[in-house]
Amino acid sequence: MPNRINVSDFDLASTLECGQAFRWKREADGWFVGVVGREVWRLRQPSPAVVEAAVAGGRTGSREPPATAVTTPEHYLALDVSLRDITSAFPADDEPLHAAVRQHWGLRVLCQEPWECLASFIASSSKQIVQIRQIVDLLARRFGEPIGNGFHAFPTVGVIARASHQELWDCKLGFRAKNLLAAARMIDDGKIDWPMITRGAVSPPRPGRCDYETALEELMKLPGVGEKIANCVLLFSCGFDQAFPIDVWIERALLRIYFPRRKVTAKRLREFARSHFGSYAGWAQQYLFFNERSSKRGKRSSNRE
C-alpha cells in the first residue's frame, strides 16, 4: 500500500522532469518510478493536495534485513520547506521570473544523494539530457548493486574508483570517463574534503557547515568539475540554495530577459545572477531553466533578431 502524503504548493511532474535528476521514468498509468538510495520508489500525485509514495526496500541479499532508508519522500522532494517563503525571497519586480514561477508552480529543488549527483553531472558535460539518463542507467546496470526486479542502486564511489577506464568508457561516457574515474579516486582517497562539502546535505541546512565559496572551491579541485557542475552539485544535493549553475539554456534565458541586445561577458552574467536573485537564486535558476526548455524546445529560431 502506498503511503499517502498531504502536500501543498507542490507539482510532482515538474519537480521530477525539470532536468535536475536523471533516474525517474514516467509510466503510462501516471506513476513515476525511480531508484533512491537502495530503494525503488513509485510516486504519483492523484490530486494537487496528495502525493502517493510506494517505497520498496532494497535488500542487499536474501538473508539480510531491508536496507535502512537514507532519506524519505518528504525530504527528498523538499516538502519540508515552504515554497511560498522561497519564491517570496525572489526580487518582487522581476516579472519574467514570476511568470516562470507561475508557469511551473510547485516545482521544487530536490535533495539528492551527493555522490550520485556529482557523478551524474560529471557525465552531463556537453551532453543532452536523454543521453545523460542513458549513461546513468548504464553505470547503475554495470556497477550498481541489484536491488530487485532488475533495478540497481547507483554505484558507490569506491566501486567507481576501482573500475577500469575501459569499463567506464563502455558506459558511453566518452572523454568524461577519465574525469569520473579520477574524481572517484580523489574522493575515495580523501584527496578533497568531501565530507565537509556534503555535510550540509540536509534541509534546512545545519548550522556550522562550511560556507558556499569554500564548498565551491573544494569541489572544483575535481577533474571535469568547473563552476557549472560544482554549482549543480551544491544546489541539487548539498543544500546550497544560492548556487546558480549557468549552462547554455540559462545563459540564453538571462541574455534575452535581462540583457536584450547587449554584449555581456560570462563573468558579468555570474555577478548579475549572484546579486539579483538573492539567497534562493538556485531555485529561481531552476524555474528559468525549465521554462526556457519548455518553451523553446522544438523551435529553431535564433531569438536574437
Added chain:
DNA sequence: CCCCAGGGGTACC
C-alpha cells in the same frame, strides 16, 4: 579568444 574531447537524438530535408 581559440580549440578540442564521444556520440546520438533531433529537426530538417
Added chain:
DNA sequence: GGTACCCATGGG
C-alpha cells in the same frame, strides 16, 4: 534515410 547541428562543459 541522409545529415548538420547541438548538447545542464572543462581544460589547455
